[in-house]
Amino acid sequence: MMKYIKFLLVGILFGIVLVKSEAVSWYRIYEMFRFESFHMYGIIGSAVTTGVLILLVSKKMKLKNITGQLLDVPKKEKGLMRYIIGGSIFGLGWALSGACPGPMYILVGTGVFQMLIVILAAILGTYVYGKFKDKLPH
Amino acid sequence: MDYILQPWPWYVSGPLIAIVMFLLLYFGKTFGMSSNLRTLCAIGGAGKKVPFFNFNWREQKWNLVVVIGTVIGGFIAHFLLSAPTNIDLNPDTVAKLNELGFDNVGKSLLPQELFSWDAVFSVKGLAILIIGGFLVGFGTRYAGGCTSGHAITGLSSLQLPSLIAVIGFFIGGLIMVHLLFPLIF
Numbered sequence: 149m150m151k152y153i154k155f156l157l158v159g160i161l162f163g164i165v166l167v168k169s170e171a172v173s174w175y176r177i178y179e180m181f182r183f184e185s186f187h188m189y190g191i192i193g194s195a196v197t198t199g200v201l202i203l204l205v206s207k208k209m210k211l212k213n214i215t216g217q218l219l220d221v222p223k224k225e226k227g228l229m230r231y232i233i234g235g236s237i238f239g240l241g242w243a244l245s246g247a248c249p250g251p252m253y254i255l256v257g258t259g260v261f262q263m264l265i266v267i268l269a270a271i272l273g274t275y276v277y278g279k280f281k282d283k284l285p286h
Numbered sequence: 287m288d289y290i291l292q293p294w295p296w297y298v299s300g301p302l303i304a305i306v307m308f309l310l311l312y313f314g315k316t317f318g319m320s321s322n323l324r325t326l327c328a329i330g331g332a333g334k335k336v337p338f339f340n341f342n343w344r345e346q347k348w349n350l351v352v353v354i355g356t357v358i359g360g361f362i363a364h365f366l367l368s369a370p371t372n373i374d375l376n377p378d379t380v381a382k383l384n385e386l387g388f389d390n391v392g393k394s395l396l397p398q399e400l401f402s403w404d405a406v407f408s409v410k411g412l413a414i415l416i417i418g419g420f421l422v423g424f425g426t427r428y429a430g431g432c433t434s435g436h437a438i439t440g441l442s443s444l445q446l447p448s449l450i451a452v453i454g455f456f457i458g459g460l461i462m463v464h465l466l467f468p469l470i471f
Contacts, residue, residue, distance in 0.1 A: 152347070152348065152351045154309075154313060155310075155313070155315075155348045155349075155351040155352050155355065156351050156352075156354060156355040156358070157355065158306055158309050158310060158313075158352060158355060159351065159352035159353060159354060159355015159356045159357075159358070159359060160355040160356070160358050160359040160362065161302070161305075161306055161309075161355075161359065162303070162306045162352070162355070162356050162359060163355060163356035163357065163358065163359020163360040163361075163362070163363060164359040164360075164362055164363040164367065165294070165299050165302045165303055165306070165359075166299075166303075166356075166359075166360075166363075167359070167360055167363035167364055167368070167395075168290075168293060168294040168299065168363050168367065168368070169293070169294050169296065169298075169299030169300075170293055170373055170395070171299070172360070172395060173373055173395045173396065174395070174396045174397055174400065174401075175373055175375055175379070175383075175391065175392055175395075175396075175397070176373065176375075177459075178379065178383070178463060179375055179376055179379045180459075181456075181459040181460055181462070181463040181464075182376075182378075182379060182382065182463060182464075184375075184376035184378050184379045185375070185376050185379070186296070187296055188296075189296075190295075190296030190297065190300060191296045191299050191300045191303070192300065192433075192437055192438070193296075193300065194296060194297050194299075194300025194301055194304075195299075195300035195301065195303040195304045195307075195438050195442075196300075196304075196437070196438065196441045196442050197300075197304075198300060198301040198304035198305075199304040199307055199308070199438060199439070199441070199442025199443075200441075200442050200444065202304055202305075202307075202308045202442070203442055203443055206308075206311075211312075213311060213312050213313065213314045214312065214313055214314055215314045217314070219311050219312065220311075221311065221316065221439060221440075221442075221443040221445075222316055223445065224430060224431070224436075224440060224445050224447035224448060225430065225447065226447065227447060228450060230428055230429060230430065231429050231430070231447050231448075231450035231451040231454055232450055232451075232453070232454045232457070233428065233429075233454070234425050234426070234427070234428025234429030234430070234451070234454065235425065235429045235436075235450065235451040235452065235453065235454015235455050235457070235458065236425070236454045236455075236457045236458035236461070237421050237424055237425030237428060237429075237458060238421065238422060238425030238426045238428075238429055238432065238451075238454065238455055238458060239425070239454060239455040239456060239457060239458020239459040239460075239461075239462065240421050240425070240458040240459070240461060240462045240466075241417075241418045241419065241420065241421025241422035241423075241424075241425055241458075242422060242433075242455065242458070242459055243458065243459040243460075243462035243463050244414060244417065244418035244421065244462055244466075244470075245414070245415060245418025245419055245421075245422060246396065246400075246418075247418075247419075247422070248319070248320075248422060248426075248432050248433045248434075249319040249320040249322065249323060249422065249423075249426055249432045249433075249434070250319040250356060250432075250433065250434055252419070252422075253319075253353050253356045253357050253360070254356045254357065254359065254360035255360060255395070255396070256357055256360065257356065257357035257358060257359065257360025257361040257362075257364065258360045258361065258363070258364035258365075258395065259361075259364065259365075260395075260396060260401055262401045262402075262403065262406050262415070263401075265406065265412070265415045265416065265419065266415050266416075266418060266419035266422070267419065268419070269415065269416040269417070269418070269419025269420045269422075269423065270323055270419040270420065270422045270423030270426075271323050271326050271327060271330075271423060272419075272420055272423065273323075273419065273420035273421060273422065273423025273424035273425070273427075274320075274323040274324055274326075274327055274423040274424065274426070274427045275327050275332055275336070275339075275423075276420075276424055277338075277423070277424045277427040277428050278324070278327065278332065278336045278338035278339055278427065279335075279336050279338075281338055281427075281428075284428065
């Protein structure tokens with residue numbers, strides 16, 4: 149049980165940051181896709197910049213994770229179609245519901261129980277992908 | 287304390303998100319929220335019918351614990367760490383939303399026109415939430431990740447597939463907001 153506490157704490161931190169940054173707000177996503185504010189670009193941009201630096205320094209220092217292996221990000225499969233088509237489908241849903249797979253849970257915590265409908269629909273969408281994945285271009 | 291209660295600027299929030307990514311890597315895992323949707327399918331028994339869900343979901347329990355954490359974090363941030371403030375949106379954004387029929391723009395995190403119970407119990411409102419959620423769930427698994435897996439983790443590790451996926455996120459988002467919203471609202 150104790151080994152899960154750290155994951156709970158990381159989740160709590162993530163939830164707090166996304167609410168306090170307003171990245172969970174439908175309005176902020178809409179504003180982003182209209183290019184009318186730097187806010188969301190600043191969040192994603194500074195997250196990625198910090199992330200690149202952290203990973204470079206970790207590599208340089210040969211930093212190990214708690215299991216004793218070198219810190220490593222798994223490589224994504226090579227491909228084009230799945231990323232461009234799948235990504236676009238995701239983008240359509242992201243802009244419509246204003247929620248990606250982190251915020252949809254976080255928003256339930258802010259008292260928006262209506263989000264449970266979005267979560268159930270997302271589970272269904274994932275299931276349908278799994279069922280037809282071999283028929284789709286990847 | 288006032289700084290905490292006010293909305294946090296991007297240059298505080300972004301690096302904190304990178305730290306979340308780093309902590310999970312340090313714990314021997316990878317940051318990726320959408321994987322939980324697949325895990326939930328597997329827990330529901332989807333593995334008996336579809337091989338894609340036939341995996342040992344118990345190895346993913348840590349990620350479900352992250353999810354529980356995010357719900358608690360959302361509660362703490364919203365009810366304990368926030369002074370009531372409007373979202374500081376661009377006036378042009380607000381004007382455009384007023385034009386589309388949205389009122390009280392930015393007075394809460396989400397528009398009442400989509401997320402109030404009245405909206406949820408209307409055919410159109412329910413359809414929007416279900417279609418939106420379905421597209422997110424289908425698209426994220428198809429693309430092999432979401433904002434956390436591709437935009438944060440993938441771009442931070444300079445992976446080309448993630449860049450392509452993020453370009454896809456924007457193609458879809460721009461089509462929705464600029465071409466489809468005027469037809470929907």
